[in-house]
Amino acid sequence: MKINLILQQLLNGISLGGVYALMAVGFGLIFNVLKFSNFSHGGVVAICAYFGYFISQHVYPNFIVTLILTAIVGGFIGVIIEKLIFRPIRLKGAPLTLFLVNSITAAMLVQQFFAVMWGDNYYPYPEFIKETAIHIGEFTVSKIYLLMLSISAFVLLILSYILRKTKIGIAIRAASSDIRTPSLMGINIDFVISTAFFFAGILGGVTGYLLGMAFTVDPFIGSMILKGIIAAIIGGMGSLGGGVVAGLLLGVAESLLIAEIGASLTPIVIYASIILLLLIRPEGISGKGYIVKA
């Protein structure tokens, strides 16, 4: 490969990896608090991808406005999903398996719904940017990818600030290590969990919008969340920072491999290496020897 091509693929990979990181964190946030794999996050991503398409194409074709709107809608969808399908079983003390089953069912429900309603077509977002690439010498950079990267970074930085500094953020982190004790300190744990779903939903909304914009919207866009879940697992469950790093690495590895060995072989190599990596280091990159307690 020429050095130019490598650099270009590297940048594309980081941009794509940024979106994987968004997914990994949205997924990890809920995993940390409730200790189950929240596949319904893919549902939020899918709904928001369609929602973002709809408002930007048919209502108001402004990039920033529709992105923010989609993010907020994503947040509320997260809260609704929590109240509708997770809170009732949580208050009954249901086992974690049931949370998992509910989350997978919700994701499939969303997917099937869109497949039946709008599955016969691909829906492209409007072209927000006329000139799609920047040329710096021989080096060509896609503006869409640059935009994806900066938005992912921006959203993750804000979330990181909230989790580290604010009252609600500290409460979410406290609940991640012990979900029963915060209420004895005057913290309404139901509110904390709803807020975690709200934040995860916002990330899902941004993810859906960016994916929809970079590719096109189809009913199975939610299943891209799998990459995010893989990033979360490689990063080390329980570590959001690890998920971000793993997301970026996954994106870069994917882009470089596609350029080198082609798009059809890449997934095989990626998935095989992930299994190998987890055999060697089951606790993931950030490896705290994290153990899930039921």
Place this chain on the structure above:
Amino acid sequence: MDVLRIEGVSKNFGGVTALVDFFMVQHENEITGIIGPNGAGKTTVFNLINGVYPLDNGRIFFINQDITESPAHKRAEMGISRTFQNIRLFKNLNVLDNMKVACGWKVRYSLWEEMIRLPRPQREEKEIDEKARYFLEYLNLTQYANQRPDNLPYGIQRRLELARTLMAEPKLLLLDEPAAGLNPKEVVSLMEMIKKLQQDYNLTIIIVEHHMELIMKICSLIHVLDFGKKIAVGKPEEIKRNESVLQAYLGDGA
């Protein structure tokens, strides 16, 4: 004034009776002890007072308000704080953040205000930070502010739990075996600390403890539990001489 009134409270776990028809009145600014052999139901009393689980029978009043049905977080908000027999600090948070968790959520600002960084939440954040640092300083914990609680000696962790209870500005403090795992020197400083706390912040304190010296020295009233039943109540000197208390601790041969 009565800070706490427990009226005829009972609790069963499956078939096991943890507490039977328990009565207790706690006066303001007093330190009261609850003692009894292992499994006597002492911690159960605490768990019922702060709402860890619902009770089967009876009522609990906090400053003349019926809190029997109130959820745990409301009771904490009203001014009931506690420490735990097995220390329950948040392992993934540093000492300062462990303090901030317990800052009390009485003042509410909306999530929106917080997210778009309006002045009010920023000011409040600063206040919480200052308050947390103040109480760390108060109990000589400042040097540990940025460390994880796991890395600290046991005695320091216990002191941190005590400092954390102050964040919510409680009226009633429940201390569950505060002396457990401490060496004799640490127990002495703990006693001084509890008395100082009580005076500085006008606290009402209930202590569950096995450490007799501590209980006898700082409590003005002692309740004795055995198999979920209250078998005695009185001043330390009375409890020391009480026949049924000696029997419960030493067996029938005593």
